[in-house]
Amino acid sequence: MAKTLMVVDDSATMRKIITRTIRKAGLSVADEILEAGDGGEALEKLKSSPVDIVLCDINMPGMNGLEFVKQARQDPANANTKIIMISTESAEDLIHGVKADGADGYVTKPFTPETIQKELSPFM
Amino acid sequence: MAETAELQSRTLELTEQAFTTFAEDISTMFDTKVVVQQADIATGTVDDLQKAYKKLSSVCSVRAEGALNGTFHVVFDKEGLFTLAGTFVMQPEQIIAQNRKSGTDAEAKEIGDAMGEVGNLLVGAWDRVFREEFKGHGHFVQSGTFTGNPWGKSEDSIGLSKTESLDILTFEVTVEPQEPFRCAALYPASLFTPAESEPASAQQEAPADSSEPSESESASCEVQAEPEPEVPADSSDRPQEVVSESEPTLEQETQPQASETNGDTSSSEPGPVSEAIARLTRTSNPISPPWIEGHAFLHELCAGDIMRTEVVWAGPEETIEELIAKMQQHDTGYILIGSQKKLEGIISKSDVRGALSPYLQSIFVKWRSPMDIATLQIKAKWAMNRPVRTVRPDATLAVIMHTMSEHGGRCLPVVDVHGTVVGLVTVFDVFHALLAGGIDGATAGRTGQSPPLV
Numbered sequence: 001m002a003k004t005l006m007v008v009d010d011s012a013t014m015r016k017i018i019t020r021t022i023r024k025a026g027l028s029v030a031d032e033i034l035e036a037g038d039g040g041e042a043l044e045k046l047k048s049s050p051v052d053i054v055l056c057d058i059n060m061p062g063m064n065g066l067e068f069v070k071q072a073r074q075d076p077a078n079a080n081t082k083i084i085m086i087s088t089e090s091a092e093d094l095i096h097g098v099k100a101d102g103a104d105g106y107v108t109k110p111f112t113p114e115t116i117q118k119e120l121s122p123f124m
Numbered sequence: 125m126a127e128t129a130e131l132q133s134r135t136l137e138l139t140e141q142a143f144t145t146f147a148e149d150i151s152t153m154f155d156t157k158v159v160v161q162q163a164d165i166a167t168g169t170v171d172d173l174q175k176a177y178k179k180l181s182s183v184c185s186v187r188a189e190g191a192l193n194g195t196f197h198v199v200f201d202k203e204g205l206f207t208l209a210g211t212f213v214m215q216p217e218q219i220i221a222q223n224r225k226s227g228t229d230a231e232a233k234e235i236g237d238a239m240g241e242v243g244n245l246l247v248g249a250w251d252r253v254f255r256e257e258f259k260g261h262g263h264f265v266q267s268g269t270f271t272g273n274p275w276g277k278s279e280d281s282i283g284l285s286k287t288e289s290l291d292i293l294t295f296e297v298t299v300e301p302q303e304p305f306r307c308a309a310l311y312p313a314s315l316f317t318p319a320e321s322e323p324a325s326a327q328q329e330a331p332a333d334s335s336e337p338s339e340s341e342s343a344s345c346e347v348q349a350e351p352e353p354e355v356p357a358d359s360s361d362r363p364q365e366v367v368s369e370s371e372p373t374l375e376q377e378t379q380p381q382a383s384e385t386n387g388d389t390s391s392s393e394p395g396p397v398s399e400a401i402a403r404l405t406r407t408s409n410p411i412s413p414p415w416i417e418g419h420a421f422l423h424e425l426c427a428g429d430i431m432r433t434e435v436v437w438a439g440p441e442e443t444i445e446e447l448i449a450k451m452q453q454h455d456t457g458y459i460l461i462g463s464q465k466k467l468e469g470i471i472s473k474s475d476v477r478g479a480l481s482p483y484l485q486s487i488f489v490k491w492r493s494p495m496d497i498a499t500l501q502i503k504a505k506w507a508m509n510r511p512v513r514t515v516r517p518d519a520t521l522a523v524i525m526h527t528m529s530e531h532g533g534r535c536l537p538v539v540d541v542h543g544t545v546v547g548l549v550t551v552f553d554v555f556h557a558l559l560a561g562g563i564d565g566a567t568a569g570r571t572g573q574s575p576p577l578v
Contacts, residue, residue, distance in 0.1 A: 013212050013238040017153070020214070059244075059266075088248020091255065091263075109248055110149035 003027070003124055004050075006034040008042040008068065009057040009086070018055055018086065018116075025117040027124055039068030046078060053123055055107070058087040058098070066098060073102035082123045086111070129542070131191055131316040132291070136165065138257055139293045139309050146249040147297060153245070154211050161296040161304070166511055170286050173310070174275035177201050180232055182209075182271040183282045184243035186250070188315060190262020197282060197310040198246060200239075202227065204297065204305035205271065209238035211299055220302060229272055236271045243269040288312050427524055427538045428517035430557045431547030435460055435537075440468055440505035444479050447471060447504060458535045458548065461508045465544045467537055469508030479507040514539045517546060521557055524549055 005022065009015045015035050022029060034051060036042035040063040042054065054072070058065035065085055072078045084105040085098050095106045105119045140162050147158035166172070182205040184198045200208065203224045210220035213235055223231060243266050251264040274281040284290075291311040298304040436454045438447055440461050447459055451473060462468040481496035482488065514537045515524055524536060528551060538547040 011237055011241050011244075013235075013241045014244075016214075017212065017241070021153075088244055088251070090248070090252055109245055110153040112152055 001028075002030045003052040004030045004032075004034070006036060006042060006045065006049075006051045006054045007056075008036045008039065008054060008060070008065070010037050010060040010062075011057075014057065021111060021113050021116050022055075022120075025113040025120070027117060027120055037062075039063030039065060039071070042068055043071055043075075046072065046075075046081065050077065051081060053082045053084060053120065055084045055086055058085055058089060058094075066101065069098060069102045084119055128316045132311075134258055135192060135311060135316070136291065136293060138253055140295070141257070142250040142253045143295050143297070143307075143309075145253050146246050149245050149249050150208075150211065150299065154214075156211065157298075157300040159298040159300075161298070163294040163296050163306070164292075166292040166294070167289055168292050168511070169289060170275055170278045170284055173199065173290075173292070173308075176306075177275070179273040179275075180227070180229060181205060181274065182232070182239045182242075182269065183274045184239070184246055184266065185268040185270070185282055186243075186247055187265045187267040188262070189265070191258065191260030192254075192262075192315055193317065194312065194315040195267060195283060196312065196315050197284065198243075198307060199274075199310060200242075200307045201305055202232075203303065204307050205232055205239060206235075207299050207302050207305050208242045209235035212238040212241050217301060224302065224305075232271050236269070239271050240266075240269045284310070284312070422522040422525070423520050425521040425557055426517060427515045427519045427536070427547070427549050430521065430524075430553045431517070431538045431549045432553060433547045435545060435548045437462065437465075438471075438504055439463060440503065440508070442504045443500060444476055444502045444504070444507060445500040447476060448500075451476070458550070459504075460537060460545060460548070461504050461510075462545075465546075467512055467514070467539065467543070467545050469505070469510035470512045470535070470537065471504060471508045472535065475507055475509065512537060514545075515549065516540070521554065525554060528554070 007015045007018045007022075009018065019033050019035075022033065034045055034049060036045050038060045039056070042056065043063075046054070056065045056068055063071075065087070069083055069085070072081065072083060082104040083102065084107060085103045086107045086109065087094075088109045090108045098106060104123070107115060107119050140160070143160045147160045150156065151158045177199055178201070180202040182200045184200075185195055186198065187195050206223035206227045207220055209232075210223060215223075247264050247266040254261040254264065268282070270281050272281070274284075278284045278286060289312070291313075292308050293311070294306060294308040296304045296306055434454075436450055436456050436459050438450060438459050438461055450459055451457065457473045459471050460467055460469075461471060479499060479502050481492075481499045483492045483496040484499070513527065513531055513533050515527060517538050517540060519527075519538075527536060528534065534551045536549045537545050538549060540546050
């Protein structure tokens with residue numbers, strides 16, 4: 001069964017790039033990929049339209065990705081939602097910290113369809 | 125201060141690597157070939173950037189934390205702006221090519237969001253490189269992206285004052301199939317001021333070095349950059365007659381084969397900046413015309429061996445009239461402009477001739493007007509060539525000849541790692557060295573002496 005996805009990034013360009021890369025990765029995802037411009041908007045959309053996987057940028061104005069993960073994990077409704085962080089930041093301590101806060105995966109930019117495929121496959 | 129020089133040197137070294145990593149990241153994400161070509165190192169101000177990058181460009185500002193402390197910038201020219209942004213939003217090649225030619229401010233603003241992502245990827249790439257290679261590196265954070273004309277009110281748009289001296293490292297980037305575009309890293313001198321905790325011990329070790337800016341001084345924007353090796357971002361703007369005599373560029377040229385002759389050059393204490401320049405110039409045109417083969421001395425003799433150390437200086441406020449007097453007094457064709465051996469520009473005899481009215485020649489005395497005489501009062505700073513192409517003392521004769529022939533200059537100031545002038549090499553010094561080394565007319569396959577012109 002195709003998985004539902006949401007892409008969270010303040011940049012429309014990056015949302016487009018991520019969406020295109022997911023499509024190219026050949027994963028079984030729903031036709032519609034939801035989008036949100038920051039963590040707050042993502043939390044709101046999750047309430048009305050829960051998804052299987054969220055791909056979320058870290059550095060965003062408003063609610064950033066780190067705060068989003070914390071708050072999303074406080075809501076039991078999101079317990080089964082996998083959250084994958086996407087960022088240019090590649091510091092080990094940051095990655096460990098985000099995962100400790102509840103993120104299920106971490107993709108470092110630049111990413112390729114293969115990178116995305118590898119990171120999402122366990123959750124498909 | 126040694127630490128400042130070390131930070132600066134290492135940063136210059138890693139900049140090429142950072143740009144290359146950025147290019148690889150674009151290649152990875154967008155499945156396109158991106159090539160980075162090292163270009164120039166220069167020092168300059170916003171005015172210089174304005175000439176090179178015109179009205180429409182994009183500037184990514186990066187806040188550095190750690191050993192590098194402050195904000196630096198990366199500027200993309202109009203072609204780069206539309207190429208990168210177009211690639212990121214996956215525009216068709218034809219649209220990108222069209223925008224590169226005729227894209228307007230409005231069209232640039234439309235894809236401003238994409239430039240933000242370009243900056244994001246750029247900062248990520250740079251952060252990775254510096255984290256792995258730069259001791260004391262903390263973090264790079266993208267602090268803003270400006271698209272439009274950043275130069276008019278640069279302080280407001282990108283936080284750069286008009287007078288701030290910048291190290292400008294220019295690169296040519298090709299995103300195939302588009303033509304190359306130009307971009308540059310802009311490092312203000314204040315970026316290399318050591319963090320507060322470090323300098324205490326350094327000051328104890330070197331209390332006599334009072335010429336360097338203190339911590340309190342460096343807090344302001346007025347920290348003066350050392351006249352590091354520089355090259356004009358675009359020399360095509362200069363009047364032709366100025367270019368013909370002494371190339372108006374201040375560039376560090378070091379031996380491209382430095383790595384091959386490591387054993388020889390290491391003892392000459394190349395210094396950190398020298399290494400950085402060497403890295404950046406490594407892929408310059410190889411100096412291997414056939415006639416060089418078999419003349420090992422071309423790679424053994426260095427600028428330090430053949431330069432003349434008695435150099436005539438003048439201040440930037442001195443007049444052409446005073447410069448003429450100095451040229452006559454010291455029987456020299458070149459005067460360096462600056463103070464305390466810090467080079468600001470250079471003036472040759474032909475520059476002086478070019479600045480003066482032709483009616484000052486005695487045969488025109490009859491038609492001479494006060495305006496013609498007034499040209500004698502032109503200040504050196506208005507007539508001088510800057511930046512100036514320079515070489516290090518360990519640059520070989522081959523490199524010197526290559527530099528002169530490649531860029532048309534007849535005179536190269538020799539500067540040490542601190543940017544201090546230690547001598548001057550002219551074409552005549554080169555000729556003397558060639559004759560002494562065994563290359564004469566016969567060796568070069570020419571007749572020894574041309575008949576005199578009558």
